[in-house]
Amino acid sequence: GSHRRFETRTMNFLLETLQVLFLSIYYLLEAFVMLFIPVRRKNVAGEIVLITGAGSGIGRLMAIEFAKLGAALVLWDISKEGNKETARLAKEKGASRVHSYLCDCSNTAEVYRVADQVKREVGDVSILINNAGIVTGKKFIESPDNLIVKTMEVNTMAHFWTYKAFLPAMIASNHGHLVSIASSAGMIGVNGLADYCASKFAAVGFAESVALELEAKKKNGIKTTIVCPYFINTGMFDGCSTKWPNLLPILNPDYAARKIVDGILKDQVYILLPRTLYLLMGLKNIIPVKLGLLLGEYLGAFNFMDHFKGRTKKD
Numbered sequence: 170g171s172h173r174r175f176e177t178r179t180m181n182f183l184l185e186t187l188q189v190l191f192l193s194i195y196y197l198l199e200a201f202v203m204l205f206i207p208v209r210r211k212n213v214a215g216e217i218v219l220i221t222g223a224g225s226g227i228g229r230l231m232a233i234e235f236a237k238l239g240a241a242l243v244l245w246d247i248s249k250e251g252n253k254e255t256a257r258l259a260k261e262k263g264a265s266r267v268h269s270y271l272c273d274c275s276n277t278a279e280v281y282r283v284a285d286q287v288k289r290e291v292g293d294v295s296i297l298i299n300n301a302g303i304v305t306g307k308k309f310i311e312s313p314d315n316l317i318v319k320t321m322e323v324n325t326m327a328h329f330w331t332y333k334a335f336l337p338a339m340i341a342s343n344h345g346h347l348v349s350i351a352s353s354a355g356m357i358g359v360n361g362l363a364d365y366c367a368s369k370f371a372a373v374g375f376a377e378s379v380a381l382e383l384e385a386k387k388k389n390g391i392k393t394t395i396v397c398p399y400f401i402n403t404g405m406f407d408g409c410s411t412k413w414p415n416l417l418p419i420l421n422p423d424y425a426a427r428k429i430v431d432g433i434l435k436d437q438v439y440i441l442l443p444r445t446l447y448l449l450m451g452l453k454n455i456i457p458v459k460l461g462l463l464l465g466e467y468l469g470a471f472n473f474m475d476h477f478k479g480r481t482k483k484d
């Protein structure tokens with residue numbers, strides 16, 4: 170009776186633990202070997218790539234990279250001019266199909282409406298890149314409520330609505346790729362970026378959780394990528410400076426966009442830029458709090474936002 174059940178359970182525990190130990194070693198070795206083997210890049214020619222916030226910065230540069238690869242582009246932005254310039258540059262790089270849409274991603278109804286229009290006019294999006302983002306850039310108490318809400322709507326909630334609009338078709342065909350352009354500020358708090366960090370942490374948590382839902386559903390044809398870059402010199406964070414540029418450089422936008430698109434082609438699940446971040450994020454959770462503060466001070470992390478100007482009205 171109960172003695173037998175106990176024995177079976179112990180046996181199962183031992184077997185499963187052994188199996189996990191064996192696989193752990195296997196996966197570690199596999200990851201190590203993969204460091205030296207060139208990874209295959211997937212072919213995205215003909216795939217429909219939607220990029221939100223495509224009218225500037227990283228969004229525009231990713232659009233140009235995908236144009237070179239023969240993808241069909243769907244550009245979303247609130248800036249008509251910005252989108253127009255991105256479309257022009259993409260066509261110059263050989264893009265055959267570029268479709269621009271005005272869409273305010275912070276507006277749920279508008280996201281659904283424009284998404285329907287895209288499905289009718291272009292087709293089912295197979296690579297969705299949530300990239301549109303804004304930053305308040307003030308200390309939390311001084312941040313106007315409407316900007317705090319807007320930050321959450323653009324940087325986080327827009328991801329909910331775009332997933333709702335485009336994920337069902339990906340699930341039906343078990344084919345697609347969800348890309349979240351989050352931030353290193355989605356993994357570690359930053360003095361002067363409270364609402365922005367909240368929105369980016371939320372974006373990371375959301376993307377990671379949906380990825381697990383897809384994993385549980387065995388929808389392994391749908392890939393996911395979470396991108397966490399340190400500061401990039403696009404104008405979004407104008408005025409900010411880094412203390413030791415050699416250790417933690419402000420990233421060049423072209424370099425960042427190329428690295429991100431290359432990571433997407435490799436189906437990389439997490440992309441941290443620069444690579445120093447992998448070490449810093451690992452350390453964050455295991456070192457004493459005081460040591461963390463010392464390192465933050467040393468890296469200038471607490472003063473990064475001191476001279477923030479950001480985008481001016483005209484931009």
Ligand SMILES: NC(=O)c1ccc[n+]([C@@H]2O[C@H](COP(=O)([O-])OP(=O)(O)OC[C@H]3O[C@@H](n4cnc5c(N)ncnc54)[C@H](O)[C@@H]3O)[C@@H](O)[C@H]2O)c1
Binds near residue numbers: 225302323350
């Ligand atoms: N620049 C950085 O240092 C940095 C670092 C890490 C992560 N990121 C993230 O990368 C993404 C791109 O940043 P960027 O530096 O290229 O910024 P950017 O300001 O150059 O581009 C953002 C684009 O989003 C558009 N946009 C803003 N609100 C929108 C809305 N409601 N609906 C649709 N489009 C909207 C803007 O018009 C603009 O074209 C953002 O999500 C940002 O948070 C940036």
